[in-house]
Amino acid sequence: MTLVLGIDIGGTATRAVVTTLGGTRAGFGRAGAANPVTIPAAEAAANLTAAISAALSTVDASRIGVAVAGAAGGSRPAVLQAAFDTLGVQCPLHVVGDAEVAFAAGTGEPDGSVLISGTGAVAAEISGGRIFRTADGLGWLLGDLGSGFWIGRTAATATARALYRGDPPGPLVARVTAAVDETAADPFVVAVHTWKPRDLASLAPLVTAAAADGDTLALSIMDEAATHLCETVAEIRPPGDRSPIVLAGGVLRHCSWLRASVHDQLRVTWPEAVVCLAAPGEEGAARLAARLLR
Amino acid sequence: MTLVLGIDIGGTATRAVVTTLGGTRAGFGRAGAANPVTIPAAEAAANLTAAISAALSTVDASRIGVAVAGAAGGSRPAVLQAAFDTLGVQCPLHVVGDAEVAFAAGTGEPDGSVLISGTGAVAAEISGGRIFRTADGLGWLLGDLGSGFWIGRTAATATARALYRGDPPGPLVARVTAAVDETAADPFVVAVHTWKPRDLASLAPLVTAAAADGDTLALSIMDEAATHLCETVAEIRPPGDRSPIVLAGGVLRHCSWLRASVHDQLRVTWPEAVVCLAAPGEEGAARLAARLLR
Structure with a gap:
């Protein structure tokens, strides 16, 4: 079964979840802030890697078909991609505004x-x-x-x-x-x-x-x-x-x-x-x- | 003739003036901020020393009878005294609130x-x-x-x-x-x-x-x-x-x-x-x- 990875990059915490296409949760991870505007790049990279790593710890990463990350302000795809490379995640990654993610989290x-x-x-x-x-x-x-x-x-x-x-x-x-x-x-x-x-x-x-x-x-x-x-x-x-x-x-x-x-x-x-x-x-x-x- | 030293420690600039007891200006100096709340101690000390040094460059420092410094927020008399010691200024020093200094600058x-x-x-x-x-x-x-x-x-x-x-x-x-x-x-x-x-x-x-x-x-x-x-x-x-x-x-x-x-x-x-x-x-x-x- 194909899985997806969802990431929320906030000003206080970074959270990652792995779900089925129907939304059933298969993995979850949480770490500190990785907001690209206000957090230094190294700290953002460490927190992203920690949250994603925890979310992947219960699943086979090769089953993940696509990842979407929501980030406030100007996004830093390079920092996120570096975390993916570190963890060997090879699926396509889309970075979108946190408002698009929040809206989708509330309504279809x-x-x-x-x-x-x-x-x-x-x-x-x-x-x-x-x-x-x-x-x-x-x-x-x-x-x-x-x-x-x-x-x-x-x-x-x-x-x-x-x-x-x-x-x-x-x-x-x-x-x-x-x-x-x-x-x-x-x-x-x-x-x-x-x-x-x-x-x-x-x-x-x-x-x-x-x-x-x-x-x-x-x-x-x-x-x-x-x-x-x-x-x-x-x-x-x-x-x-x-x-x-x-x-x-x-x-x-x-x-x-x-x-x-x-x-x-x-x-x-x-x-x-x-x-x-x-x-x-x-x-x-x-x-x-x-x-x-x- | 006895002289006095007045110092204004602000958030943007530090200014020092030497005057007679009647208010006639005998020396003046200006440097960057030395606000004790927001400026690091070393920077504050350097700016205070620069402003006072310039004000003293045209007078005999031993003629100064007393100095008053006005500072916003919590004052750092030790930083100011260190600047005095560096410059060999030996008169008594009074640190007062910037509001007292400002009021005296406007009315008797x-x-x-x-x-x-x-x-x-x-x-x-x-x-x-x-x-x-x-x-x-x-x-x-x-x-x-x-x-x-x-x-x-x-x-x-x-x-x-x-x-x-x-x-x-x-x-x-x-x-x-x-x-x-x-x-x-x-x-x-x-x-x-x-x-x-x-x-x-x-x-x-x-x-x-x-x-x-x-x-x-x-x-x-x-x-x-x-x-x-x-x-x-x-x-x-x-x-x-x-x-x-x-x-x-x-x-x-x-x-x-x-x-x-x-x-x-x-x-x-x-x-x-x-x-x-x-x-x-x-x-x-x-x-x-x-x-x-x-």
Whole structure:
């Protein structure tokens, strides 16, 4: 039986899955980030090799008919091909945008919109299965509004402001100061600036947890993130569009509070559209790979 | 005659001035950034030594009675003292917040407010010549709204969005793409992410120039910067306060359009306050030094 390999290259993790053409899982691997824009080439190559190697450990690699990898931003096919060569994988490899993979992970339709919030954030209009245009996706320095980075950075800013004002620490401030290991204002700000900026996305789950505690600061950050994400969708999606809207990315997948808020806001503008949650990106990549063989 | 040494340690430049107790300039030096939060210690030491050495080249260092240095964020007196030791400067050294220096550079009053927009941005309430409380000043990653960094970063974001939309390039987009040396959307975003973030402040003068050309994008960025700066002042200054408001920092000193907009907005909220522009920070530091000897 012919197998396919699907790879999702994200800002926080790289995941690879081997499936049958019908989508039954035969192998899986996970490693650290291999995002080609922000991760050094050697580290990206090591993480890609580790994830693919783990996925292949339970199957015969020669049975894989085709591989599809989804990557945010400018892709680095050479790094991916080098990992294939190292592992002796000889099937054809297609590198596509992470938005195409995410859309395929959420729907079998050819046209619609996809909103991704993971470490970064982007919305894309998909036409005939391909990205037609995008909004945001500008990276942590210039955009990614409503992403895990944005939520984490906004939580750090809110915490710094609370420390300078001398507010009694609520659930969010208590969690963030514990994570940064500084409770005084000046040292807190200095410590955060020593982080790699994208690592601020690691604070996003603290906002989710504090929101669940009813922390008003955390809830307002989540509200603002949801509004940003829906505004990003509106940049590429006309009013009245009835095509599906796929929600994807680690933040939208794992933060049910944010997902519900985004869902509600999207339904106000596009009441006739199906809004659905994508499967993990590597499964979308495997679905695209299977389509290539049919 | 006794002399004093004033030093301004900024995010972009370090400046040192030697003056008489009456403020007459006897020596001056300028070097690169020595901000203790964001510049490595060795680079900070080299720039401090260069600026002070140049300022002392026209005077007898043994005549200097006291030195005052203003520094943003957590100061590094050891780095400064090492520069003094290297140069054989033996007078007492006082390191104070850049807001105290900026306020003294704008007024002889003991109480009031100071708003600094340079590479970073901060507002402070000054009481008895000392910082009583501050707002923003959170650094490029967490705040500094309306600073040179913020203006430059916002210009880069606006440019990226215009490139993705395919807008015909106006004066701002033309200047920013020329500075980044990329005119296509994806390569532009990747190139900006290779910059040291604080270097985005170097784009701020392009916004000033484009605003002078009447570019609506540049004007809206300047408007938003002015609003942010005035909101930062409002965090530390009560309504109805009649004490002076000092405007300082390279961006407020050199961008007359932004300064006028900030001035107008401040006068709406505090119509009875004098709003004045500070002299360069090193002159404020020298004034504080002279006061110590009177």
